[in-house]
Amino acid sequence: GQQLNQSPQSMFIQEGEDVSMNCTSSSIFNTWLWYKQDPGEGPVLLIALYKAGELTSNGRLTAQFGITRKDSFLNISASIPSDVGIYFCAGSFTNAGKSTFGDGTTLTVKP
Amino acid sequence: GAVVSQHPSWVICKSGTSVKIECRSLDFQATTMFWYRQFPKQSLMLMATSNEGSKATYEQGVEKDKFLINHASLTLSTLTVTSAHPEDSSFYICSASGLAGSYSGANVLTFGAGSRLTVL
Numbered sequence: 222g223q224q225l226n227q228s229p230q231s232m233f234i235q236e237g238e239d240v241s242m243n244c245t246s247s248s249i250f251n252t253w254l255w256y257k258q259d260p261g262e263g264p265v266l267l268i269a270l271y272k273a274g275e276l277t278s279n280g281r282l283t284a285q286f287g288i289t290r291k292d293s294f295l296n297i298s299a300s301i302p303s304d305v306g307i308y309f310c311a312g313s314f315t316n317a318g319k320s321t322f323g324d325g326t327t328l329t330v331k332p
Numbered sequence: 333g334a335v336v337s338q339h340p341s342w343v344i345c346k347s348g349t350s351v352k353i354e355c356r357s358l359d360f361q362a363t364t365m366f367w368y369r370q371f372p373k374q375s376l377m378l379m380a381t382s383n384e385g386s387k388a389t390y391e392q393g394v395e396k397d398k399f400l401i402n403h404a405s406l407t408l409s410t411l412t413v414t415s416a417h418p419e420d421s422s423f424y425i426c427s428a429s430g431l432a433g434s435y436s437g438a439n440v441l442t443f444g445a446g447s448r449l450t451v452l
Contacts, residue, residue: 256443
């Protein structure tokens with residue numbers, strides 16, 4: 222089956238620093254999604270990407286759909302304490318919504 | 333934007349009892365809903381795909397008779413953990429496939445807030 226490798230597994234950064242995380246896949250997707258999960262909550266959608274090469278921003282967040290359709294990255298600029306949480310990438314190939322999730326990147330921001 | 337409501341948010345039950353978790357799409361119709369299980373500090377593990385009006389499709393290794401899924405309407409799917417045991421204790425999350433805010437892709441998932449099950 223499809224596998225997603227998400228890295229890094231965890232990050233400890235200082236407030237104000239920029240963050241970058243990425244996901245790579247063994248097979249292609251036609252949709253890449255990035256979610257954030259706070260403790261005890263369900264994931265919340267941050268950015269959805271639908272086209273290879275697409276670069277999309279949502280406030281301080283920027284994500285790109287890799288040209289090969291096998292990878293995606295998420296950047297967070299000027300991190301703040303509320304950015305703390307677990308970030309998941311997810312890839313989908315069909316229009317039915319079934320997605321494969323990465324293992325998550327745990328972000329810790331020191332004030 | 334799309335909202336998915338999940339209830340209860342947490343439940344404690346005795347071993348051997350059954351527990352039902354509801355997942356509702358509040359402002360859109362969800363022909364497909366998904367049920368996940370998440371262990372601490374781990375990713376979401378897809379358990380099954382719930383299709384309105386038909387049988388759920390279970391992932392390999394997930395016991396159909398243990399985790400009963402019913403998707404009786406376009407806005408409601410339920411997961412029943414039957415004869416629960418301590419090893420069933422986990423965080424269960426549902427999601428629905430449909431429109432989400434400004435996104436038009438059908439394959440964008442909106443998640444519920446999750447249900448924490450503790451079996452004593």
